[in-house]
Amino acid sequence: MTEKALEFQHVSFAWPDFSLSDVSFSLERGYLMGLVGFNGSGKSTLFHLMENKIRNYTGAIYIDGYDCRLQEPKVKDITAFLSEEQQFFYEETAEGNADFLGPYYSSWDKETFRTCLDRFEISRTHKLKDYSRGTFIKFQLAFAMAHHPLLYVMDEPTAGLDPVFRYDFLRILQDILEKENASVLFSTHNTGDLDRIADYITMIDKGRILFSKDVETLSDEFQAGLAENEKFQIRQLFCKGRWKSVTAADNYSNSFQKKGTCAALAQEAKL
Amino acid sequence: MKQSVYLQLDKLHRKKLISTDIRNLGIGIVGLVLFSGFILNLGLCTMDHLPVFSFYAVCFLVAQSFYISPLIMVYEEGYVSIFKKYKNVPINKHLFLQSKFILLMKFSVLFFLPVQLLHFAGLTRTSTPLISITGFWPAFAMAGAVFLQLIFIRIMARELWR
Numbered sequence: 001m002t003e004k005a006l007e008f009q010h011v012s013f014a015w016p017d018f019s020l021s022d023v024s025f026s027l028e029r030g031y032l033m034g035l036v037g038f039n040g041s042g043k044s045t046l047f048h049l050m051e052n053k054i055r056n057y058t059g060a061i062y063i064d065g066y067d068c069r070l071q072e073p074k075v076k077d078i079t080a081f082l083s084e085e086q087q088f089f090y091e092e093t094a095e096g097n098a099d100f101l102g103p104y105y106s107s108w109d110k111e112t113f114r115t116c117l118d119r120f121e122i123s124r125t126h127k128l129k130d131y132s133r134g135t136f137i138k139f140q141l142a143f144a145m146a147h148h149p150l151l152y153v154m155d156e157p158t159a160g161l162d163p164v165f166r167y168d169f170l171r172i173l174q175d176i177l178e179k180e181n182a183s184v185l186f187s188t189h190n191t192g193d194l195d196r197i198a199d200y201i202t203m204i205d206k207g208r209i210l211f212s213k214d215v216e217t218l219s220d221e222f223q224a225g226l227a228e229n230e231k232f233q234i235r236q237l238f239c240k241g242r243w244k245s246v247t248a249a250d251n252y253s254n255s256f257q258k259k260g261t262c263a264a265l266a267q268e269a270k271l
Numbered sequence: 272m273k274q275s276v277y278l279q280l281d282k283l284h285r286k287k288l289i290s291t292d293i294r295n296l297g298i299g300i301v302g303l304v305l306f307s308g309f310i311l312n313l314g315l316c317t318m319d320h321l322p323v324f325s326f327y328a329v330c331f332l333v334a335q336s337f338y339i340s341p342l343i344m345v346y347e348e349g350y351v352s353i354f355k356k357y358k359n360v361p362i363n364k365h366l367f368l369q370s371k372f373i374l375l376m377k378f379s380v381l382f383f384l385p386v387q388l389l390h391f392a393g394l395t396r397t398s399t400p401l402i403s404i405t406g407f408w409p410a411f412a413m414a415g416a417v418f419l420q421l422i423f424i425r426i427m428a429r430e431l432w433r
Contacts, residue, residue, distance in 0.1 A: 051358070051359060053358075053433070072361075073361040073362060073363055074361070075361075076359055076360060076361040077361035081359050086359065087355050087356045087358060087359070088356065089345060089347075089356060090347050091345070091346060091347055096287065099283075099287055100284055100287070100356075101356070101357070101360050103280055104272070104280070104357075104360045104361055104362050105360070105361060106361070129347070
């Protein structure tokens with residue numbers, strides 16, 4: 001067991017119309033990292049690499065010290081992938097899915113699964129195909145929690161969810177971090193979510209990591225004023241095409257103090 | 272996880288699927304059709320005629336399909352490969368696939384034995400010797416059907432590596 005729950009080491013990958021170049025970052029155990037970036041920036045591709053849907057990349061990805069490509073069963077045993085694309089038996093109930101898929105996990109605990117179903121108020125009698133998007137995400141979370149993973153990988157779990165459920169979802173994530181010492185990597189477009197719970201923020205654009213920093217460092221940098229180049233990159237990222245020149249560095253710190261770092265970034269984009 | 276555990280889980284999986292009962296009924300019907308064919312050919316003394324071999328081959332293929340399909344396909348607005356569902360589950364892909372092969376072989380041999388005995392019994396009413404190619408038609412039909420099923424399973428299992 002290593003201290004790093006997730007480590008990307010110089011990962012590069014190229015398609016004809018998209019490439020990831022030299023992606024390196026890591027996440028320690030017990031922390032939550034928010035992955036932000038535009039649509040098509042490479043967030044989901046990073047998740048696909050972790051899932052081994054794409055294998056022909058250079059570099060290496062380690063989850064708790066295990067190589068994603070070479071030790072796939074072990075990696076999948078300690079990782080929970082949550083996304084709309086995840087495959088389950090849609091014609092079966094939640095319990096049916098647990099019976100079919102659960103026993104393959106070394107730490108599978110059906111009692112925890114049932115407890116989570118009750119806690120998240122998920123119907124046991126309905127088939128998965130009848131679940132709403134929110135309920136499906138909650139089901140995935142319940143399933144994930146029942147096999148006690150060390151790393152939760154979530155691809156835009158809160159997208160399109162109502163604010164009440166989003167709040168609830170983030171509270172559950174906080175519980176996971178506190179009680180299970182697990183780590184969470186989740187991508188989102190909602191900067192408010194990150195302000196509330198993220199310990200680290202990684203920003204990706206056009207397959208390139210712009211920065212991967214803890215929230216405190218990021219806040220300090222905003223308050224002190226970013227390096228001109230970095231400011232430019234962030235402005236470009238958020239404004240994308242409709243960027244307007246903003247020179248007042250005070251805007252950063254003022255908006256940060258009011259709305260938090262990530263909200264400040266978004267605010268910046270609107271200027 | 273050992274091979275035996277995968278086999279156990281596959282058996283449980285098959286039992287739990289709602290549609291399994293219908294497929295088991297299908298296996299029963301194939302058995303009845305085979306028996307009817309045997310009675311007919313016994314009466315006509317035509318157990319050594321070539322259509323009997325084709326009849327066996329089709330029956331084996333259908334019965335094996337009924338047996339193995341719950342383990343390799345699932346119905347969701349059309350049939351989809353079950354292997355898709357296990358992509359992010361910590362399985363040893365080779366053992367997972369192997370357990371399906373083993374179950375298929377086990378079923379095929381159990382299904383073949385009574386057919387072979389009946390075939391031998393039917394051949395006694397003809398001039399064809401028991402120890403001949405014709406005598407082992409059920410075995411050849413079973414082997415051919417297994418071979419086709421294995422190819423089909425391999426094709427469906429590509430989802431695991433995608």
